Amino acid sequence: MKELTVISGKGGTGKTSILGSFATLSNKAVICDCDVDAANLHLLLKPDVQETHSFIGGVKANINLELCSKCGSCEELCRFSAIKERQVNPYACEGCGLCYGICPSGAITLNDHQSGHWYVSETQWGPMVHAKLGIAEGNSGLLVSAVRKRAREIATERDIPLIISDGPPGIGCPVISSLAGTDMALIVTEPTRSGLHDMERIIQVAATFGCQAAVCINKYDLDTENCFSIEAAASKLDVPVIGKIPYNQTLSQSLLQGTPVTLLGQNEGASAITKLWQQVTGLLGV
Amino acid sequence: MKISVASGKGGTGKTLVATSLALSLIKNNPSVQLLDCDVEEPNVHLFLDQEPINETTVSLPIPKINEDLCQHCGKCTEICRFNAITLLKDTILIFPDVCHSCSACWHFCPTGALEPSPREVGTVQISQSGKLKLITGRLNLGVHASPPVIKAVRGAIDTDTVTIIDGPPGSSCPVMAAVEETDYCILVTEPTPFGLNDLSLAVEMLKVLNVPCGVIINRDVPGNHLIDDYCQEKGLPILLRIPLDTEIARAYAKGIPLVKSSPVWTEKFIDLYQQVTQEVTK
Numbered sequence: 001m002k003e004l005t006v007i008s009g010k011g012g013t014g015k016t017s018i019l020g021s022f023a024t025l026s027n028k029a030v031i032c033d034c035d036v037d038a039a040n041l042h043l044l045l046k047p048d049v050q051e052t053h054s055f056i057g058g059v060k061a062n063i064n065l066e067l068c069s070k071c072g073s074c075e076e077l078c079r080f081s082a083i084k085e086r087q088v089n090p091y092a093c094e095g096c097g098l099c100y101g102i103c104p105s106g107a108i109t110l111n112d113h114q115s116g117h118w119y120v121s122e123t124q125w126g127p128m129v130h131a132k133l134g135i136a137e138g139n140s141g142l143l144v145s146a147v148r149k150r151a152r153e154i155a156t157e158r159d160i161p162l163i164i165s166d167g168p169p170g171i172g173c174p175v176i177s178s179l180a181g182t183d184m185a186l187i188v189t190e191p192t193r194s195g196l197h198d199m200e201r202i203i204q205v206a207a208t209f210g211c212q213a214a215v216c217i218n219k220y221d222l223d224t225e226n227c228f229s230i231e232a233a234a235s236k237l238d239v240p241v242i243g244k245i246p247y248n249q250t251l252s253q254s255l256l257q258g259t260p261v262t263l264l265g266q267n268e269g270a271s272a273i274t275k276l277w278q279q280v281t282g283l284l285g286v
Numbered sequence: 287m288k289i290s291v292a293s294g295k296g297g298t299g300k301t302l303v304a305t306s307l308a309l310s311l312i313k314n315n316p317s318v319q320l321l322d323c324d325v326e327e328p329n330v331h332l333f334l335d336q337e338p339i340n341e342t343t344v345s346l347p348i349p350k351i352n353e354d355l356c357q358h359c360g361k362c363t364e365i366c367r368f369n370a371i372t373l374l375k376d377t378i379l380i381f382p383d384v385c386h387s388c389s390a391c392w393h394f395c396p397t398g399a400l401e402p403s404p405r406e407v408g409t410v411q412i413s414q415s416g417k418l419k420l421i422t423g424r425l426n427l428g429v430h431a432s433p434p435v436i437k438a439v440r441g442a443i444d445t446d447t448v449t450i451i452d453g454p455p456g457s458s459c460p461v462m463a464a465v466e467e468t469d470y471c472i473l474v475t476e477p478t479p480f481g482l483n484d485l486s487l488a489v490e491m492l493k494v495l496n497v498p499c500g501v502i503i504n505r506d507v508p509g510n511h512l513i514d515d516y517c518q519e520k521g522l523p524i525l526l527r528i529p530l531d532t533e534i535a536r537a538y539a540k541g542i543p544l545v546k547s548s549p550v551w552t553e554k555f556i557d558l559y560q561q562v563t564q565e566v567t568k
Contacts, residue, residue, distance in 0.1 A: 010327045011455045012297005016480070037456040038295050038487060043479045058367070079389050091462065091494070096388030097367050135490040138459040141430065169296045169455050170326035173430035193541035194301070194329040201327065204427050223539040252530070256510070258479040 001155050002284045003163045005034070005182040007206070009198030011169035013188045014218040017251060019166040020044035020260040021273045022280075023125045030158075031123060032151045032165035033130035034178040036116065036143045041166050043258050047121030047128045055131065055146060057115030057139035059095040061088045067107035074099035074108060091136055115139060118147055120154070127154050141173035148178070162286045171205045179205070184212045184284055187239070190219045191226035196233060203237050212283060216243035216276055242283070243276030245269060288449045289562060290468040290497070294484025296455035299474045299504035299528065300324075302538055304452035305333045306545040307472075310555035311448055312417040319447050323464035324454040325408060325423035325435040333543045336413035336420055343409050344423075344438040346387040346431070347402035351378050355399035362391040362400060383430060408435035410442055419447075433463040440464075457484075457491040465492065469566050471499040472525065472558075477510040485513065489520060498565060502558075505530040523565065526558050 006015045006022075016035070023031045023045055033041040063074070063086055075083040078099055082092035090113070100108045115138070118131035129151045131143050151163050165182070168174040179185060185206040189199040199215065206213045215234045220227045227244075234241050245251070248269040254261035261269045291304045301324075308320040322330040349362070349371065356378060363373045370385040371378060382405050392400040408425045423439035425432050432454065440463075443449055453464035465471050471492055475485040485501065492499045500523040503513050507530050517524050528534065528544070537547035545551045 010296045010329075012295065037458050038484050040295070040480050040483060043483060077389070077393070079387060094386055094388060095367060096386060096390050097365065098388055098390040098393060101365065101390060101394055133458060135457060135487060136459075136462055136494045140458055170432075170460075171427060172326050172425065172432050172460070176428075176430055190539075192539040193332040194327075195539075197329060197332060198327045201427060208428060219535075222535060226539055247532070247535075255478045255480060256507075 001152070001161055001163065002286050003165065003182040004184045004186060004280060004284060005165045005167045005178050006186045006188060007167035007175060007178065007202055008169060008188045009171065009202035010194060013190050013195065015188050016040045016044065016166050017255065017261060018188060018216065018273060019164060021262040021270070022164055022277055023123065024260050024262045025274060025277045026162065026164065027125060028160060029126055029162040029164045030151045030155045030160050031126055031128040032147055032163055034144045034147060034165045034174065035168040036131040036133045036140050036147065037168060037174060039130055039132055042130055044260050045123045045125070045128060047123045047130065049119045049121045051120040053118050054114050055116040055118055055143050056112050057137060057142055058113055059110040060090050060093045060113040061095070061099050062109050062111050063088060064107045064109065067105050069105045071104060073102050077102060116143055118143065118150070120150060126160070127158070129154065141177040144174045144177035162284070171201055175205065179209045179211065182209070182211050184214065184280070186280060187213060187215045188218055189215060189230060191217060191223045191230055193226065196226060196230050199230060200233055200237070203239055213239045214242045214283060215239055216245065217241060218245045219247040220244040222247045242279040243272065245272040245276070287563065287566070288451065288468040290451040290453055290465040290471045291474060292453040292461055292465055292471055292488055293455060293474045294457055294488035295480065298476050298481065301329050301333070301452055302504070302544055303472060303474050303502055304450050305330060305543040306551060307555050307558065308418055308450045309543055309545050310552045311559055313552065314556065315417070315448055317417045317419065317447050319419045319421060319443055319449045321439050321443065321449060321451045322420065322422040323436045323439055323451050325425040325432045325439070326454060328422045328424050330420060330452055331422055332541050334415050334418065334420060336415040338411060338413045341409055341411045343406045344435050345404035345406050346434055347389065348382050348385045348387060348405045349380055349391045349400045350403035351380065352399045352401065355397045357397055359396060362395055365390045365394050383428065407431060410438050412442065432460040436460060436463040457487040461491065462495060465497055466495050468497055470562050471497045472502055472562070473499050474502045474504055475513055476505045477503055477507060477513050482512050482516055486516065489522070500525040500562065500565060502526045502528065504528045523561070525561055526554060
């Protein structure tokens with residue numbers, strides 16, 4: 001079984017558009033949305049939800065005011081400033097349990113905290129695992145791990161040789177969870193000064209996971225000079241540029257309509273993504 | 287006045303709005319601070335020519351073991367809820383990347399064998415271009431925790447100066463650290479089902495944080511009412527519309543802020559600030 005994760009450093013470069021199109025081209029993949037913080041792939045692939053699971057992201061402290069002796073140690077020692085005037089702010093509490101351990105009167109309990117849901121769905125193009133982190137909730141890395149674990153189980157159960165994942169933006173905790181154990185990171189960038197900067201950072205992050213990395217430049221014809229700089233930077237870091245997608249009206253249309261561009265008939269964007277897909281499957285050997 | 291700029295999702299034009307707003311405000315203000323709190327991918331500096339003033343590092347305390355005192359009782363591994371400490375046969379392994387710096391391990395170590403030791407997680411850079419001060423936070427590669435770096439950036443401001451905060455994408459902990467306790471949040475979105483989805487998540491988050499907000503529609507196309515309908519339903523003001531325009535995209539690609547590539551926008555951003563001020567004092 002092989003795993004492909006599409007990442008970008010920054011959001012808005014076209015990860016989801018590309019992955020949504022890949023899903024329509026593959027016919028033999030488990031589809032995964034690892035951008036649990038702002039999941040969007042479902043808007044393109046319109047999955048039919050079969051299973052809904054709660055996600056327990058950890059624990060949160062709770063103070064029983066009847067038992068509390070007002071000693072103040074919990075408030076004083078909490079490194080996340082989560083306790084004020086004997087009240088726990090659940091958004092600040094990281095569930096470390098320090099307060100629970102030090103409370104002399106046993107007034108603090110740690111309770112399981114549901115911080116989101118994850119789903120197993122069917123789409124026209126295969127099974128899909130996706131999630132929704134609750135508003136203002138943390139621990140998205142753990143939720144990404146849960147999504148990927150289930151995707152692997154489905155791939156094994158149904159004998160599907162490939163998992164394709166839409167990754168989250170950034171270089172922090174959910175991205176790290178999305179890259180752990182993947183075979184290939186497809187880095188989507190665009191020919192802007194920000195795009196170049198973000199690509200260089202994310203290539204370095206991907207390199208620490210030992211997976212194969214490749215770059216695709218979206219809207220490559222937006223700025224020739226920046227596009228050239230990106231190709232030069234990628235080549236210097238030893239990462240191949242395996243696709244270039246033009247700045248294309250049909251792609252904007254597909255976003256407005258919420259449909260993968262590959263389903264909008266013959267067009268420049270669709271044929272560039274189809275070529276990119278051939279490169280990806282070639283490199284992955286599936 | 288502290289104004290944050292957020293979007294739910296990256297790539298919608300937060301940085302475009304934050305830089306142009308700050309550059310417009312220096313016309314009428316003695317000084318303006320712009321904070322780049324997208325510490326995972328800070329980009330504001332690419333749009334401004336500034337002179338660096340100083341750089342400080344952001345550190346978090348992580349446990350360090352004194353082997354001489356450790357009796358391998360395993361209390362620390364038991365207490366750590368993040369699996370950052372593992373007890374092997376006769377040694378202890380500490381994984382800095384998963385440590386949350388909660389201090390429980392050294393607090394409960396019965397022999398005092400664990401003590402806090404600083405680990406660098408990022409940097410805060412301050413630079414100046416004319417009346418505009420830029421404070422940039424940068425998370426070190428391979429570090430997962432951006433909120434402490436964001437808090438360090440916010441801790442470096444002069445509280446009396448107009449402050450614009452360019453936030454990270456999403457609607458979880460890093461964004462909350464960037465927008466909490468600001469006077470107003472400008473949400474930048476685009477008129478697609480994706481934009482609407484992310485916008486509604488961000489609006490819910492701001493409700494939790496009790497920060498008032500308004501909306502800027504970027505890449506606006508005539509005849510599309512998706513965002514307008516949502517804003518009307520939620521009673522949110524639409525503060526500004528920036529049209530879908532290849533020329534704007536090209537200038538942005540070259541790293542030229544909108545108000546520099548087409549100066550007619552300066553007045554619009556000054557008006558935007560006035561609208562925000564009115565909303566705040568309402």
